[in-house]
Amino acid sequence: MGVKLSVSVNYPFAQESEVKPGDRLICDGGFTCVPAGKRVKVMEAPNGLYFKCKEGRRYLDGQLGDNGELISLVLYKPHTKKRERITET
Numbered sequence: 001m002g003v004k005l006s007v008s009v010n011y012p013f014a015q016e017s018e019v020k021p022g023d024r025l026i027c028d029g030g031f032t033c034v035p036a037g038k039r040v041k042v043m044e045a046p047n048g049l050y051f052k053c054k055e056g057r058r059y060l061d062g063q064l065g066d067n068g069e070l071i072s073l074v075l076y077k078p079h080t081k082k083r084e085r086i087t088e089t
Helices: none
Strands: 002-004 010-012 023-028 040-041 043-045 048-053 058-059 073-075
Touching: 040 048
Parallel strands: none
Antiparallel strands: 002 010, 023 040, 023 073, 043 048, 048 058
């Protein structure tokens, strides 16, 4: 699975192993605490990596799928344009 950022382009969910503090992630519509399409900055705490949301902190290990994917999160790369709309696939 992945996230559709535009009509014709699908981006895979981020892999836990490729995400580090300071990276940016794009959230899909699977969160009630972050709007779809919002870019969030990955932060580090003693409990692990997280990003800020309107409920406080969302830890990445809570999004971890069986194959190492971070469900509902795409690693932001410069070619991933902010204006592209995100919808679930």
